[in-house]
Amino acid sequence: MGIFVALGAVLAQSSLPFAAADTLDNAPLATRDLHVWGRFDAGSWKRVRIVTETLNDHGEVSSAATTETKTTLLGVNSKSLRLKIEATVDLDGKRFTSQSRVIEYGFFSPQPSASAEMQWVGTGHVTIGDRRLPCQVRQVTASSGGTRHVTKLYLSDSIEPFVLKRETATIEANGKPATNLTSTVEVIALDMPVHVQREMKSAAIERTIQHTPQGTSETLDWTCVDVPGGIVSRTSKELDEKGKLLRRSTLELVDYHVELEEGKDDNGPRYLNRRQARKAARRGR
Numbered sequence: 001m002g003i004f005v006a007l008g009a010v011l012a013q014s015s016l017p018f019a020a021a022d023t024l025d026n027a028p029l030a031t032r033d034l035h036v037w038g039r040f041d042a043g044s045w046k047r048v049r050i051v052t053e054t055l056n057d058h059g060e061v062s063s064a065a066t067t068e069t070k071t072t073l074l075g076v077n078s079k080s081l082r083l084k085i086e087a088t089v090d091l092d093g094k095r096f097t098s099q100s101r102v103i104e105y106g107f108f109s110p111q112p113s114a115s116a117e118m119q120w121v122g123t124g125h126v127t128i129g130d131r132r133l134p135c136q137v138r139q140v141t142a143s144s145g146g147t148r149h150v151t152k153l154y155l156s157d158s159i160e161p162f163v164l165k166r167e168t169a170t171i172e173a174n175g176k177p178a179t180n181l182t183s184t185v186e187v188i189a190l191d192m193p194v195h196v197q198r199e200m201k202s203a204a205i206e207r208t209i210q211h212t213p214q215g216t217s218e219t220l221d222w223t224c225v226d227v228p229g230g231i232v233s234r235t236s237k238e239l240d241e242k243g244k245l246l247r248r249s250t251l252e253l254v255d256y257h258v259e260l261e262e263g264k265d266d267n268g269p270r271y272l273n274r275r276q277a278r279k280a281a282r283r284g285r
Contacts, residue, residue, distance in 0.1 A: 037229055038081050042075050043073065043257075049067070050251045051249060051250050052248070065092075068088045071086075072086075080107065083105065085100065085101045085103060119141075126187075147170060151166060151167065154166070185207070215239045220234065234249075236250075
C-alpha cells in the first residue's frame with residue numbers, strides 16, 4: 001500500500017461555475033467557490049485518519065494500516081490549486097513517515113496543464129430521497145496523453161454540495177470507450193447531521209462507484225462544505241472482478257483549520273459569508 005493512500009480521500013473531483021444568471025452581489029459564482037478545496041483560502045488545512053484492512057483468500061485480515069494525512073492548501077487561483085500532502089503510516093506495527101509532497105491540480109482535470117473543454121448540455125433533474133431537484137447539466141472533456149476523460153455534471157445553484165451527480169467515462173486514443181473503466185458519484189442524502197469536532201453540522205452523503213478491469217470499489221462519504229476538502233467521514237470497500245472483498249477502510253476527520261482572508265473578522269471565511277448570503281436571499285424570495 002502506497003504511503004499516499006489517503007490522497008484520494010482528501011482531494012475531490014472538479015466542479016463548474018454556474019451561468020451568469022446565478023449571481024450574488026452581481027458577481028458570477030466562481031469555479032473555486034464550488035470546489036471543496038478551492039473555496040477556501042491558502043493556509044487552510046485538514047488532518048484525517050484512515051484505517052485500511054487487506055483480506056486474504058479466506059476473508060481474514062492479512063494486514064492493517066493506519067494512515068494520518070495532513071493536507072494544506074498552499075495556493076489557489078481561477079484555474080488550479082496547490083496542495084501540500086504530509087503522511088505517516090503505521091503498518092503492522094511499523095511507522096513510516098513520508099517526505100511531504102506538493103501537488104498541483106486543475107479544477108477540470110488532475111493536471112492543470114491538461115486541455116479541458118466545458119460544454120453546456122442543458123437542464124435536467126436528480127432525485128435525492130423524495131426530492132426531485134432541477135439541475136444544470138454540463139460536460140467536461142479533459143485530454144491527456146491521447147486519453148479523454150468525459151465527465152457529465154449535474155449542478156444545483158442552491159443545494160449543497162452543489163455538484164449533485166457526476167458521471168465519468170474514459171475514451172481511449174482509438175476513440176472507443178474503455179472497457180470497465182467508469183465512475184459515478186451521486187448525492188444520496190441531504191442535510192444529514194454530523195459531528196465535526198465539537199459542533200453539529202449539516203452534511204451530504206455521497207456514494208461513489210468505480211469500475212475498473214481489476215474490480216469495483218464503493219465509497220460512502222459524509223461531505224460538509226464548511227470543512228476544507230469536504231469529507232469528514234468515509235467508508236469504502238474494494239472487490240475483485242468476481243465480487244470478492246479485497247480491502248476495506250474507514251476515514252475520520254481528526255482536525256482542521258480554516259484560514260481567514262486578511263482583514264476578516266472571526267465571522268468566517270469569504271465562502272461561508274457568501275453561502276449564508278445565498279441562503280438569506282433564497283428565504284427572501
